[in-house]
Amino acid sequence: MSVLYVLVPLALLLxxxxxxxxxxxxxxxxxxxxxxxxxxxxxxxxxxxxHNRSAQRQIQGx
Numbered sequence: 001m002s003v004l005y006v007l008v009p010l011a012l013l014l015x016x017x018x019x020x021x022x023x024x025x026x027x028x029x030x031x032x033x034x035x036x037x038x039x040x041x042x043x044x045x046x047x048x049x050x051h052n053r054s055a056q057r058q059i060q061g062x
Contacts, residue, residue, distance in 0.1 A: 025031065
């Protein structure tokens, strides 16, 4: 029973910290744009394909 005197305040402290971190993230704008990062990985990056070609040439020994 005495362990509850430690665990309950500890649980409340950790829960409060989680709420505080979430509130800080919302205030700083971390959740403002949820669509763009998901779409960014679908967009082509022309520099990447050039890098891949030069890496393939190095592997093939050209």
